[in-house]
Amino acid sequence: xxxxxxxxxxxxGAAAVVAFAGTQLTGGAAAAAENTAFEVAAFxxxxxxxxxxxxxxxxWWCPTCARQKRIISELIKKSKFGDxxxxxxxxxxxxxxxxxxxxxxxxxLIVFKGATEVRRSVAxxxxxxxxxxxxxxx
Numbered sequence: 001x002x003x004x005x006x007x008x009x010x011x012x013g014a015a016a017v018v019a020f021a022g023t024q025l026t027g028g029a030a031a032a033a034e035n036t037a038f039e040v041a042a043f044x045x046x047x048x049x050x051x052x053x054x055x056x057x058x059x060w061w062c063p064t065c066a067r068q069k070r071i072i073s074e075l076i077k078k079s080k081f082g083d084x085x086x087x088x089x090x091x092x093x094x095x096x097x098x099x100x101x102x103x104x105x106x107x108x109l110i111v112f113k114g115a116t117e118v119r120r121s122v123a124x125x126x127x128x129x130x131x132x133x134x135x136x137x138x
Contacts, residue, residue, distance in 0.1 A: 035072075038087040038097055046085045052137030053112040054084060057103045059091040064107040067125040075131055080138055111137050 036042065038055070046053050056072065058065035075081060089097050091106035101110060103122075110120040111133055118136045121129065 035086045035088050038089040038094060043087055046087075047112065047115040050114040052081075052084045053114075054086045054134065054137070055089060055101060055110040055112070056086060057089045057091055057098055057101065057106055057108040057110070059106040062091070062106045064123050064125060065091075068107060068109065068130065071125065071127050071130050072134075075127070075134060081134055084134065084137060109133060113137050 035056070043053070043055075054072070056065075056068070058069065072086070076084060076086070089101070089103075091098055091103075101108070103110070103120075105122060107123045108120060109122075109124070109130065111118045113136070119133060121133050124130060124133075
């Protein structure tokens, strides 16, 4: 689980974080049901506002991550997930963030309701299981 001390440690190095898609978030919380590169300030803002959050720890080379991404892309089209904020963490480039979340491998999905971690899943590619995980944020 992530705690304040871990987040403060991440924040100290946040300027050096390279975003997942090679772009950086310019600030503010992510748009509803949109994948956004993880950025500490945006994550904290989403938590503070009580948002439903999915943290998706992925690697570009991971076939399980690619499968999860396809499933999530389909699921977020459902209106019940319209307010979900998705933060993507690059497993290879954002090691301090990965450690702060206590993730031990890529293909880790962590759901939060505000500041509270609700549950996590590792390497699951069953659409029904991923939907059930996301349902916990509603």
